[in-house]
Amino acid sequence: MRRLWYDARVRGWAIQAFLLIGVLGAALWIAQNTMMNLEARGIRVGLGFLARPTEFPISESLLPYRTGDSYGWAYVVGVGNTLWISVLAIVFSTLLGLLVALARRSAHPLLSAVAAVYVTLLRNMPLIVQLLFWYAVITTNMPSARRALHPLPGVYLSQRGIYLPSISAAAFCEILIAAAVAGLAMRGVLRHRRVTRGTLPAVGAAVVAGITAVATIAPKPHIPHLVGFNFEGGMALSPEFAALMIGLVLYTSTFIGEIIRGGIDAIARGQWEAARALGLPERELLSRIILPQALRVILPPLGSQYLSTVKNTTLALAVGFPDLALVINTVINQSGQALENLALMIAIYLSISLAISALINWYNAHVAIVVR
Amino acid sequence: MTSMTFAVVSRPIPPRAPPPKLRRPLWRLLFGDALSAAITLGTIALIAMLLPALKWATVDATWHAATPSACQGAGACWAFIGAKLRLILFGLYPPTQQWRPILVIAITLLMVLASLSPRVWGGRLALLWGGAILVMLTLMYGGFAGLAFVPTSKWGGMPVTLLLSVLSLAFAFPLSIALALGRQSDLPVARGLSILFIEIVRGIPLVAMLFVAAILLPLFLPAGWTIDKLGRTLAALTIFAAAYLAEVLRGGLQGLGAGQAEAAQALGIPYWRMIWRIILPQAIQKVIPPLTNTAVVMVKDTALVMIVGVFDMLGAGRAAATDPAWPAPYTETYMFVATMYFSICFGITIYAQWLERGVRKRSHG
The missing domain is CATH 1.10.3720.10 (MetI-like)
Incomplete structure (x- = not known):
């Protein structure tokens, strides 16, 4: 008996068993209390309410919502x-x-x-x-x-x-796409690194074209x-x-x-x-x-x-x-x-x-x- | 031939003075080049944008008002804070008994002042704190020796904020030690349970925990057991603080190195004595700065109890500001409440810096 008490492994298992029993016991106790309390108050537990229609407004939201949705x-x-x-x-x-x-x-x-x-x-x-x-x-x-x-x-x-x-959402998307295209183009140009005399006018023309395009598309x-x-x-x-x-x-x-x-x-x-x-x-x-x-x-x-x-x-x-x-x-x-x-x-x-x-x-x- | 004797005379080269510190005059720093000048002007412009608010709070403000209707100017209504100070600081506590919360605040201050120096830390101080907490609670409750009984539903304001902060940290600390040790333990069940507890609590917002405490805790207990609202929120704050403190302590335990525990085991020191006398004192000392940080977080988080209807300083201030006789002095009230929280939290921060300087000085010999 004495040897068992001083055996670290046995003691470890004993401590863990006590812990587990204690925690499970507490959980069971809480579950039982909850069930009795719910019964006493006449509350039915379940997720069925999720399908029921609501009776409250949500003042603002990203997604569309109306009173009466589920x-x-x-x-x-x-x-x-x-x-x-x-x-x-x-x-x-x-x-x-x-x-x-x-x-x-x-x-x-x-x-x-x-x-x-x-x-x-x-x-x-x-x-x-x-x-x-x-x-x-x-x-x-x-x-x-x-x-x-x-x-x-x-x-x-x-x-x-x-x-x-x-600006409207559509216009915002247009600007985003234009920016992405411009960014990719710039990256492509920069990848080459060697900006020769031949490419310079092309880059200049592209920039001018881009600015005019944005100015014409750009919504008020x-x-x-x-x-x-x-x-x-x-x-x-x-x-x-x-x-x-x-x-x-x-x-x-x-x-x-x-x-x-x-x-x-x-x-x-x-x-x-x-x-x-x-x-x-x-x-x-x-x-x-x-x-x-x-x-x-x-x-x-x-x-x-x-x-x-x-x-x-x-x-x-x-x-x-x-x-x-x-x-x-x-x-x-x-x-x-x-x-x-x-x-x-x-x-x-x-x-x-x-x-x-x-x-x-x-x-x-x-x-x-x-x-x- | 004359004999020549040589002697080597070594003269140490005197240490050179460090290069002079680059000290530029202030105006050069502010307007030395174009960038500094732009930054200076930009910052001044930013500050200037706050001037209307400053004017509202000082020049235009009403400081004294005999009646609420005198507070109709364009500025802040500080007279309201003066008139409602008792309500904000002490909530609904019976006015004739307000020396009791004042005494509680005084005891807290005294105890904090008494435990500032690390030299007095130890078991005796912990006992003293335990005694002080008991005295404060009995003072607040009353119901003996001619003191009127005051239920917790009437408590409010500053003492509630202080009691919630002190009690949640005091209860959470032992719990967090157990959790941190459990998380470092070799026993899989202890480790698993500790990790589960810590990670779940840290993964959910405090608001959810306060809801659970306020709404569900009565369901969890057998019929007839009741804990009042203040006790339930205290339980939520305690669990919350325990999980965060446990993570801080874990940092200290991990920073300790295995050598300390191995040396203790080699000397045949029993496990709990090793933990108590060797591991914990060193681990805690290592994490004093983050511990004070957690204390600041907990003081700030006690303000959330207003959401479940406890009259802490914020809840009491909000209730005071709803008085329809005054012209909706919400901004002034929240500024006052924020100042109170700031002085507590900033005080703890300054104290932590002072402590850290002391630790650094000692470790440099």
Whole structure:
């Protein structure tokens, strides 16, 4: 008996058996309690409600939705909104974060001081307070639509939200395709490297042709204009969407800025000095020596920052933007099926998280140094 | 012939002074070349865009107002914060009893000040914190020795934010040690369960966890068992903090190297004593900066409990701002609340930097 107690393997199995029994027992206990409670309250569990028609509106969505569509479709619309604001927030906060990192690293004292204050200030306040603050600024401090602020041509700020000039989706696609063709053509030209006298006029002609083509195809943007008490035309960002985007992008950019700055700082000074000593031009120094190395340091924390940004979009429900969390909250109130809806909520966010981290891991492995 | 004697006299070359630091005058830095001048002007233009907001917050603001209707100017209504300060800081706690939450805030401050120096860290300080938490909770509840009983539904404001932060971190810390050890363990069941717990909690948003705690926890418990709303949100915050702290601690355990554990085993030190006396003290010391970071995250995350209807500082401020007598002073309220959070979180950040400097000084001898 004594020998058994001191045998590490036996003890290991005993501990694991106790753990397993304890966890399974707790799970069973919770399941039993839940079943009894559900029975006592007369709640039937099941996913049947997903096919039932809804009785609530969704104020704005990427995918079409009308009151009376099925609960299942409301879910799809919620997921669509969540992914949409996640992608937008990630793209814009990465761009802004890059600027913040460059500003903080710059030798310019005023610029780096402003960037440092910006980062310190926004990092140390809860995101939800910042979102509510921006929502309050838009809905209570902005003027009415008739006296909207007009900071840039075509841009209007008012209590009703933000109005921007826009172009139609078809025109946007045309411009995208034109840009892609132009990019490919440029790449083809640059591949040859040798720009001879013969090719120069051809390149010049192509550029002129491209500009005239864009100028003729380019559609007139829709500029918002005041009609009665509100604006018409252009792109309208609701106060909810605008507050969510401003708050989320500003907050996330401080974290991304610090990640990028840390990554560039992590590259040894010797790398800069050696590249300069070799006479590498400044642009290639950055693109061929510093950034590829910094990227390996930056990517893992950047990936987890993207993950937390997706999770942070759930705070949209504080300002009333209908992301998945707000839709599920409404569905729970309307259908009374809390258990299934919260299980679905956890399952959906877990799968989004797992998908993103799988993507990040794949990319990390792709750029990692191969150690032989 | 004269004999010649040679002597080698070596005179050390005095060390050369370092090259003078390139110190350019400030105006040269700001306007030295075209690029710097452009950046300077651009930054000034950016700051100038904030001037209307500054004017709103200072020159145009109403600082004192005898009645809510006096707050009709174009500027901020700071008078509202003054008038509703009690509601924002203490929520619905009975006004005659508000010395109790004030005392709780004072105890928290005192305890934080007392545990600043790493020299006092140890089992005795942990016990002292346990005692302080008990005293704070009994003070808030009351119901003895003539103190009126105050249910948690009446708690609010600053003490709730502080209690949620301190309690969630205090409860989560032991749990996170178990999870981090489990994740590093050789036992497959312990490792699997720890990984499952940590990854699931880290994969879902805190909002989902708060919903589960607020809506589903009563379903999970036998009929007749009730935990009030504050306790349920505390449970969610604790589980959340435990998963994140466990990952931080895992970093410390991995950074330790196998030699420490192997040496302890070679000396015949029993497992738990080895963990307690050798592994954990070193692992925790390694991860003090990210631990303080997690503390900042948790303080900020307590603001989310407003979503499930707990009156923390944010919830109390929001409730105060709905008073229809005042002209919708939401912006002012959120600015005030954000300032309070900022002072707590920035304080922790400064403290962490001070700690790190101390650690670096010691490791350089």
